[in-house]
Amino acid sequence: MLEEFLKDILRQNNIQIDDVEQTTIHRVKENSKAGELFKTVVDVKKEIMKIFNLYDEKEKFKKSNLIIANANAKKYYETSIDLGNFPNIVIDEIRNLQELGLYFDSQDNKLYGTPKIATTIDLQIIFHNINDESKSEDIKIVPFIINADPKDLWLDIASDQNAIYAKDDQETYRGNFLDKKIVVASKRGRSHAHEGGFRDDDFRIENLSDSWSIAAVCDGAGSAKYSREGSRFVSEFMVSEFNDSSSLELLKSFVIKYYELQKELDLLVKSNSFNTSNSKQENLEIETIVNLEESTDDLISQGDSLSEHKLLRLIEEKELDLRKYKSDIINVLYKSVLKCHNKLKDFADQEEVLLRDLHTTLIFTLCRKFDFGYVFLSFGVGDCPMNILYDGLKKVKLINELDVGEYGGGTRFITMPEVFTNEIVNRFRIDFFKDFDKIFLMTDGIYDPKFITERKLSSIECWSEFLSDLQGNNEDKTVVDFANDTVIDQQLLEWLNFWSKGNHDDRTLAIIY
Amino acid sequence: MNRRLLAYFLFDTSGSMKGEPIQALNNAFNGLINMLRMDPQAMDSLYISLITFDREVKNIVPLTDLASFKPIEITCPESGPTHTGLALELAASLIKKEFITGSVDRKGDWKPLLFILTDGKPSDLQRYREMVPVLKAMDFAMIIGCAAGPKAEVSFLKELTNNVVSLEVTDSLTLTTFFKWVSSSIEQGGKSQGVGEVLQLPPPPKELNVVV
Numbered sequence: 001m002l003e004e005f006l007k008d009i010l011r012q013n014n015i016q017i018d019d020v021e022q023t024t025i026h027r028v029k030e031n032s033k034a035g036e037l038f039k040t041v042v043d044v045k046k047e048i049m050k051i052f053n054l055y056d057e058k059e060k061f062k063k064s065n066l067i068i069a070n071a072n073a074k075k076y077y078e079t080s081i082d083l084g085n086f087p088n089i090v091i092d093e094i095r096n097l098q099e100l101g102l103y104f105d106s107q108d109n110k111l112y113g114t115p116k117i118a119t120t121i122d123l124q125i126i127f128h129n130i131n132d133e134s135k136s137e138d139i140k141i142v143p144f145i146i147n148a149d150p151k152d153l154w155l156d157i158a159s160d161q162n163a164i165y166a167k168d169d170q171e172t173y174r175g176n177f178l179d180k181k182i183v184v185a186s187k188r189g190r191s192h193a194h195e196g197g198f199r200d201d202d203f204r205i206e207n208l209s210d211s212w213s214i215a216a217v218c219d220g221a222g223s224a225k226y227s228r229e230g231s232r233f234v235s236e237f238m239v240s241e242f243n244d245s246s247s248l249e250l251l252k253s254f255v256i257k258y259y260e261l262q263k264e265l266d267l268l269v270k271s272n273s274f275n276t277s278n279s280k281q282e283n284l285e286i287e288t289i290v291n292l293e294e295s296t297d298d299l300i301s302q303g304d305s306l307s308e309h310k311l312l313r314l315i316e317e318k319e320l321d322l323r324k325y326k327s328d329i330i331n332v333l334y335k336s337v338l339k340c341h342n343k344l345k346d347f348a349d350q351e352e353v354l355l356r357d358l359h360t361t362l363i364f365t366l367c368r369k370f371d372f373g374y375v376f377l378s379f380g381v382g383d384c385p386m387n388i389l390y391d392g393l394k395k396v397k398l399i400n401e402l403d404v405g406e407y408g409g410g411t412r413f414i415t416m417p418e419v420f421t422n423e424i425v426n427r428f429r430i431d432f433f434k435d436f437d438k439i440f441l442m443t444d445g446i447y448d449p450k451f452i453t454e455r456k457l458s459s460i461e462c463w464s465e466f467l468s469d470l471q472g473n474n475e476d477k478t479v480v481d482f483a484n485d486t487v488i489d490q491q492l493l494e495w496l497n498f499w500s501k502g503n504h505d506d507r508t509l510a511i512i513y
Numbered sequence: 514m515n516r517r518l519l520a521y522f523l524f525d526t527s528g529s530m531k532g533e534p535i536q537a538l539n540n541a542f543n544g545l546i547n548m549l550r551m552d553p554q555a556m557d558s559l560y561i562s563l564i565t566f567d568r569e570v571k572n573i574v575p576l577t578d579l580a581s582f583k584p585i586e587i588t589c590p591e592s593g594p595t596h597t598g599l600a601l602e603l604a605a606s607l608i609k610k611e612f613i614t615g616s617v618d619r620k621g622d623w624k625p626l627l628f629i630l631t632d633g634k635p636s637d638l639q640r641y642r643e644m645v646p647v648l649k650a651m652d653f654a655m656i657i658g659c660a661a662g663p664k665a666e667v668s669f670l671k672e673l674t675n676n677v678v679s680l681e682v683t684d685s686l687t688l689t690t691f692f693k694w695v696s697s698s699i700e701q702g703g704k705s706q707g708v709g710e711v712l713q714l715p716p717p718p719k720e721l722n723v724v725v
Contacts, residue, residue: 067583069581070580070581070582070583072580120547143583143584145550145583145584147550147556147580148550148551148556150553150556150557151553153551153552153553153556154553190553191554194553194554223701404615410621410624448620452619452620453616453618453619453620455618500515501515501557502515502516502557502558503515504553504554504557
């Protein structure tokens with residue numbers, strides 16, 4: 001080792017190594033002082049290397065991509081700083097933390113606390129190398145993001161009331177409906193308020209002649225330019241279209257016939273020991289609350305005395321009649337819906353806008369109380385549900401079919417010609433209920449956050465939760481008081497303010513109670 | 514879990530992007546992220562995935578929610594081909610894996626968005642042309658192509674989408690303008706629309722040339 005060292009020195013001094021020099025080298029190697037000096041040189045080198053490594057590790061740490069997860073304002077935050085690749089680095093402190101509301105625990109390399117405000121800041125990480133006796137400090141800069149609380153980001157900009165098709169940002173209604181009451185609140189969603197946009201939802205409630213009532217709710221498409229006008233036009237059109245005593249008279253007679261036939265048919269089927277027509281029965285999708293025990297005796301006896309063959313034929317005949325009356329009812333409804341679509345088309349032409357600029361969903365239920373109970377004639381296109389709660393709030397029925405796309409936001413509108421095919425028949429429903437507790441009509445601004453999926457709309461457990469939410473079991477403790485209802489419309493409007501991540505659409509909720 | 518809006522960004526990082534263009538892209542893209550961070554709607558629903566393509570194709574930032582997204586420094590090799598087709602292939606496979614369709618139990622994601630920025634043309638043209646119909650068949654809310662700089666060929670992007678803009682220069686200002694427009698299309702992505710309908714984009718600012 002010493003020999004190599006010596007040779008290096010000779011080369012540096014341009015001394016050629018021949019035989020004489022080789023002999024000299026041997027003599028120097030035996031010199032004890034030279035040996036001592038060489039040892040010192042080795043030690044010095046080691047020391048210098050140590051100093052190099054110390055600085056090198058610090059520099060590498062400074063350059064390293066240290067990941068510190070983003071924090072969120074007003075939310076507790078905790079993260080460990082991983083120094084796995086830098087075993088000799090010790091973090092002494094992180095500067096500028098306290099004003100953010102954060103703290104650093106140097107024992108566990110933990111950054112924690114609840115940040116007060118949103119900001120983007122360069123954190124100053126003060127550190128030293130464990131091998132550095134002087135413990136000289138160094139600074140590493142790490143960018144750090146504290147996201148804003150989304151609640152603080154929403155702006156509430158009033159819509160321009162001088163703009164074309166202007167609409168109030170919120171609307172409520174309170175009144176009688178059938179022999180019960182109704183409350184409705186409709187509120188512009190945060191996403192629209194943020195841009196000073198309009199409420200695209202709309203609704204109309206009307207008590208018509210001869211004890212008929214109608215409730216219509218529309219949700220204008222967020223992607224359509226004038227959907228606010230589409231929803232206004234459609235909801236208004238539907239209630240005014242049925243404000244016509246002759247067609248209501250006609251519907252009434254069809255409904256009574258339909259109901260009576262249904263009752264007769266039920267008895268016949270019951271008296272027939274073969275459940276042959278069960279499947280057809282389901283096709284009619286009718287919820288009959290008919291007490292079969294109170295039946296008229298003559299029909300039963302008629303049934304008893306009939307031969308099986310004749311009975312089956314009678315059932316078939318009655319079914320045909322029933323279908324005829326169902327078709328009569330649906331045709332009245334269908335014509336009004338088709339008329340609505342066509343009038344909307346005319347309106348679009350007249351206003352020189354595209355029909356798709358007026359895209360809106362529509363649900364309505366036209367209802368009346370008869371001697372035998374309530375009847376609901378309903379229609380729906382789009383993703384807004386109508387539900388009836390009955391049997392002491394123990395049962396629930398979704399009375400329309402939802403158009404729910406497989407990706408978010410995909411639905412159908414009354415403005416789409418493709419809705420008017422033969423399948424439209426399935427969009428109409430006739431429901432009988434001896435009595436009911438509550439009826440709900442809502443736009444997806446409520447349904448999305450509160451029920452999430454279509455399946456849950458038919459779950460009584462989910463409805464119990466929803467009812468309890470309305471009764472004040474919510475984050476804001478907002479109560480909708482059905483018993484003491486002088487300000488129920490304002491209460492419902494306030495309730496509509498609930499917070500739900502990612503759900504900031506317009507919200508409209510109508511409750512018949 | 515609420516509805517997510519997935520946005521896939523495909524950036525050309527071939528050799529020709531080295532220098533000012535890549536720096537400008539970094540500035541503008543991180544600027545976009547900061548801008549979106551102030552948008553409450555995006556903060557609630559936006560997820561971002563970043564793919565770079567040169568000789569190699571990398572998903573340098575896997576799908577990340579906006580709140581967790583960290584500033585990024587994209588780098589370029591000295592030279593080499595532009596494997597745009599390979600990038601489309603990776604994007605398609607990621608989306609197939611990551612996109613959640615609606616079921617009876619959960620809400621489906623919003624239709625995804627795809628942004629592709631290139632300053633040249635695909636070197637793997639055969640694969641590119643194989644992938645174009647695959648991507649077109651996927652139900653995007655929108656695919657936006659950006660031909661950045663004088664050497665970018667718009668014709669290939671036009672095969673992929675009708676929404677192509679071209680930028681004359683790739684400086685920070687122009688790219689920022691582009692990304693501002695991108696953010697408005699991200700806003701559009703989170704709105705309800707009719708089955709089978711296409712998204713309407715706001716008109717692009719004058720710095721961007723719409724390619725027809």
